[in-house]
Amino acid sequence: MISVQGLSKSYGGFRAVDDVSFVAQPGRVTGFLGPNGAGKTTTMRMMVGLTTITSGTATIGGMRYSDIPNPGRHVGVLLDASAQHAGRTGREVLTLSARTMGLPATRVDEMLELVSLTGAESKRRVRNYSLGMRQRLGIANALLGDPSVLILDEPANGLDPAGIHWMRGLLKTFADQGGTVLLSSHLLNEVEVVADEMVMIGQGRIVAQGDKAALLAEHGDQATLVTAEDRDALADALTAAGLRFAVAGPGFRVEAPPLAVGRAAADARVVLVDLRPSGGGLENLFLTLTASTQRESKLEGATA
């Protein structure tokens, strides 16, 4: 379990992380979400002792990271995939880590295979790796010591679609086996698919946190996308039911849950060809909750 309590970081008079508290539980993938500059990396760096803490505590399995003996055997960390020595080959990077942790060389081959870096690629210098290859190497490095906790900062960055799909499966399996995963991203859709829990941060402060489904139920909008055989008849039915709506593609986006929209259509005997939640739930929630902390003043495109 990762526990962060009242964590703050100030740079001069600037508070990059402000009284952040959350827990990442075993068996769950916790998504750490926030716009650029929100304080995700700084929080994660404080967790693993790379940035000094101004106030508060961060523990992993009840201990500060710096107090954990042989930490790589307990906590897999990927903060900056480009932070590896550029002149070393991928295999050398993993071999050095394996030796530091007292692991057999065979573990290096296992990890290279796991992250799909070929034998030839593993012998290339890291400076010649693509961003996606660096991420794969970083994930291999994080998993090398068979840890029970993973702390990953934007791990999908640079991965191709197949790579992202693979990583999601890997993290889900890791959590299903009892592991704790803390995964940061500024890309909500990426995290929405894989996270069980969400911690949302804006300008250094937590703006929402909790079980993903509960968050959506509590804060998410209840919009519905609906398409009918007869669009004008549907517009009349929605108006008659007092529902607010706007044109969206071939149908409408209605500010009401699907059940209310379906009932309005049924009452007016309008035949529907599509009825579904608007789907932008988490993104809308995120944009709403961090609206005051966004760089962009206009949230165009936030809703359908």
Ligand SMILES: Nc1ncnc2c1ncn2[C@@H]1O[C@H](COP(=O)(O)OP(=O)(O)OP(=O)(O)O)[C@@H](O)[C@H]1O
């Ligand atoms: N060493 C530092 N000195 C001064 N300010 C810093 C330092 N490190 C980070 N910051 C500031 O702290 C804030 C939080 O940065 P951080 O990198 O934690 O954001 P982030 O949420 O990870 O953003 P992104 O999604 O863009 O990676 C930013 O305003 C950043 O400029």
